[in-house]
Amino acid sequence: MTEPALSQAEATRRIRVLIAKPGLDGHDRGAKVVARALRDAGMEVIYTGIRQTPEMIAEAALQEDVDVIGLSILSGAHLELFPRVVNALKERGVDTSEMLLFAGGIIPDDDMPALKEAGFQQIYGPGADTRDIISFVQAWAAEHGVVAAATNP
Secondary structure: OOOOOOOHHHHOOOOEEEEEOEOOOOOOHHHHHHHHHHHHOOOEEEEOOOOEOHHHHHHHHHHHOOOEEEEEEOOOOHHHHHHHHHHHHHHOOOOHHHOEEEEEEOOOHHHHHHHHHHOOOEEEOOOOOHHHHHHHHHHHHHHOOOOOOOOOO
């Protein structure tokens, strides 16, 4: 059995990424660097800005029909807020197993297993190379049938 041919629109559809800053954390330089790098790699990036509630993030992800969500936090509230984002997505009928969730910021190694259990597939710390993030997102997209025109810079 062969796969149906993709339309031109499907063949060039860009990976849609939502970058968000949950909670009261007002420092967004890292999130903006990641957003810009993903955009420059050909992805469509929606940046929600700072001080977003988990519900606001989930609603934006639903409305924007994103493939990927990247959350950034420096405040230390990741174990509280990140699972709440996942729950808010599920409450809106989003199947988080069909979406790439990744996180970045100041996240202790001891907290990473809980975040991975919550559904975050990759966690990046300070100084992460944006090329690694781009490659990770592109590899996930290729593996999950998200067709993209994006290439590594």
